[in-house]
Amino acid sequence: MKALQYREVGAAPEVVTVPDPEPGPGQVLLKVTAAGVCHSDIAVMSWPAEALPFPLPLTLGHEGAGTVAALGAGVTGLNIGDPVAVYGPWGCGTCAKCAEGKENYCLRAEELSIRPPGLGAPGAIAEYMIVDNPRHLVPLDGLDPVKSVPLTDAGLTPYHAIKRSLPKLVPGSTAVVIGTGGLGHVAIQLLRAMSSARVVALDVSEEKLALARTVGAHETVLSDANAAAKVRELTGGRGAEAVFDFVGAPPTTATGGACVAVEGDVTIVGIGGGTLPVGFGVMPYEVSVTAPYWGSRAELTEVLDLARAGAIDVHVETYSLDEAPLAYERLHAGKINGRAVILP
Ligand code: NAD
Ligand code: ZN
Ligand code: ZN
Numbered sequence: 001m002k003a004l005q006y007r008e009v010g011a012a013p014e015v016v017t018v019p020d021p022e023p024g025p026g027q028v029l030l031k032v033t034a035a036g037v038c039h040s041d042i043a044v045m046s047w048p049a050e051a052l053p054f055p056l057p058l059t060l061g062h063e064g065a066g067t068v069a070a071l072g073a074g075v076t077g078l079n080i081g082d083p084v085a086v087y088g089p090w091g092c093g094t095c096a097k098c099a100e101g102k103e104n105y106c107l108r109a110e111e112l113s114i115r116p117p118g119l120g121a122p123g124a125i126a127e128y129m130i131v132d133n134p135r136h137l138v139p140l141d142g143l144d145p146v147k148s149v150p151l152t153d154a155g156l157t158p159y160h161a162i163k164r165s166l167p168k169l170v171p172g173s174t175a176v177v178i179g180t181g182g183l184g185h186v187a188i189q190l191l192r193a194m195s196s197a198r199v200v201a202l203d204v205s206e207e208k209l210a211l212a213r214t215v216g217a218h219e220t221v222l223s224d225a226n227a228a229a230k231v232r233e234l235t236g237g238r239g240a241e242a243v244f245d246f247v248g249a250p251p252t253t254a255t256g257g258a259c260v261a262v263e264g265d266v267t268i269v270g271i272g273g274g275t276l277p278v279g280f281g282v283m284p285y286e287v288s289v290t291a292p293y294w295g296s297r298a299e300l301t302e303v304l305d306l307a308r309a310g311a312i313d314v315h316v317e318t319y320s321l322d323e324a325p326l327a328y329e330r331l332h333a334g335k336i337n338g339r340a341v342i343l344p
Contacts, residue, residue, distance in 0.1 A: 002344070003126035004324040006041075007057040009049045013325055018059070021122065021130045023072035028131045030084065034149040035124035036063030037327050037340040038182060043271050044119065054120035060324075061342070062088045062116050063152045064124025065145035068137075075134055083145060084137040085152050085304065086124065088116045089294040093133065104160075104294040125324055127344045138300055141308065148307055150182060150314045150339040153294065155303040157269060158187035158244065160295030162194060165242040165265045169195035174235050176259060178202045178223060179246035179270060180212040182339040186314060187244055190303075192216040193311035197241065200234060202227050202255070204334075211315060211337050225251075228258035239284065240264060248272040248291075260287050267292065316341045 001020050006013045023029040041060055044052070064086040068078050078084075091098040091106025092114060098106050106114065114132075117123045122130060131137060140148065148155075162169075169175055175197040177187050184201070185208075191199050201212035202223040209220040221230045232239055239261035245252050248270025256266040257276045262284040266276060268291045276289045283289075295303075306312055315338025319327040327340040 001127035002321050003059045003122070004061065004321065004342070005057040005059050006045055009052065009056065013045070013060055013328055015322055015324060018126070021128055023070050023130055025073040026075060026133060027072040028068060028075060028078060028134050028137065029070040030064070030066030030086070030129050030131055031069040032064060032066040032124050032126060032129055032344045033083070033145040034065045035061040035342045035344065036150040036152070036154060036182070037331055037342065038062060038153055039331060040271060041118070041328070042332050054115055058118070058120070059122040059126050060118050061123035061125030062118035063149050063154070064088070064117060064129055065140065065149040065152070066129065069128060078134055078137070083140040085140055085145070085149065085300070086117065086131055087136045087138055087297050087300050088118070088152055090114055090116055090121070090132060090136055093135065101297040103297060125321070125342050125344065127321070135297070138297070138304060143304060143307055146316060146318060146341055146343065147314050148304065149341055150186065150316065151303050151307055151312065152300060154182040154314070154339055155186045155190070155307070155312065156295040156300050158183050158246070159190055159303045160299050161244055161267045161269055161292050162187065162190050163299065164290070164292070165267065166195060168241040168263070168265060169197040171196045173197045173241040174200060174231070176200045176202065176231055176240040176243040176256070177212070177217070177246065178243065178252045178255060180208045180217070181246065181336070183269060184246040185211050185215050185338055186312060187246065188212055188215050188217050189312045190306070193306055200231055200240065207337060215313070215315070223252065223255065228255045231259035235261070243267065244269060246270045248274050250274040257283060260284060262286065265290070314339055318343055
């Protein structure tokens with residue numbers, strides 16, 4: 001079968017032919033119908049060899065949807081042809097966090113070398129993919145795989161982040177979304193669906209800010225050194241009760257820290273190397289700063305339910321498998337509006 005692989009540190013990913021995978025005991029083989037392209041892959045492909053926590057070659061793609069193509073020995077409860085989405089942050093399934101459905105925080109994944117598809121295990125940007133356990137499959141139940149495959153990460157990750165801050169997003173509050181790309185443009189819609197907060201979106205590109213307005217941002221602000229002052233101005237000096245930073249680079253974490261309100265939350269989702277110190281007198285009183293990773297299995301079901309209710313419209317650009325390297329080039333260059341989705 002054809003697969004998009006990251007084969008050599010620092011090199012661009014390429015479409016190659018690899019042996020057709022076969023499901024082992026307990027595993028499920030999916031015929032991939034859609035796979036999303038996440039900026040985290042760009043970060044992974046920029047790491048030096050010594051920082052890479054898994055061997056190459058790696059089939060990319062940690063957002064996957066497909067139809068069940070074959071069942072490994074002992075797998076029950078699924079039928080060939082079932083349309084499903086893949087819950088990506090695989091864990092051991094039995095530790096205390098996994099027992100809560102929070103496999104994203106599995107306590108034993110590292111020790112057992114369990115890695116998500118596309119981030120260590122063979123990923124979704126291929127004609128077929130192996131899912132290590134049927135519990136990692138969520139029924140699509142009528143959802144379009146192309147429009148909903150980004151919800152497995154670009155939806156789930158902001159959903160988890162926003163859910164934590166909901167008690168603060170009361171009427172009259174403000175939520176700031178920094179970086180209105182794949183994750184950010186879904187975050188705006190989630191904030192509108194889940195809270196009554198006023199949503200202020202920040203990005204460096206006018207095109208991305210236009211998308212932010214289309215998907216429901218009340219205000220848009222160019223993300224520069226004056227952005228925090230603009231947010232303060234828009235909030236009568238008070239600042240934002242919650243800041244969701246989908247860039248996470250030094251200039252944006254600084255903006256987040258400078259525009260958060262007393263008792264506010266700054267959630268750093270982007271992995272751009274930015275940090276934010278907290279301590280007495282450094283930040284407004286009682287600010288919380290956190291850096292979450294992905295989300296739980298139950299939360300993925302909730303995000304898909306929200307999509308079924310019509311609350312989320314993911315903007316997608318589609319590419320064939322042969323065009324997948326181009327999708328990565330365009331993402332790297334900041335040219336994707338919404339999410340790129342590969343149709344193998
Ligand atoms: P993306 O490229 O689709 O979107 C990033 C957006 O940020 C773009 O619109 C870009 O124009 C904008 N941007 C760049 N620099 C900016 C700045 N200084 N100020 C404001 N906006 C700026 O990326 P994505 O796939 O949405 O991923 C976003 C980030 O989240 C990445 O760092 C990715 O690695 C990370 N991520 C983290 C998790 C997690 O679990 N923590 C999960 C998925 C993705
Ligand atoms: Zn991702
Ligand atoms: Zn576990």
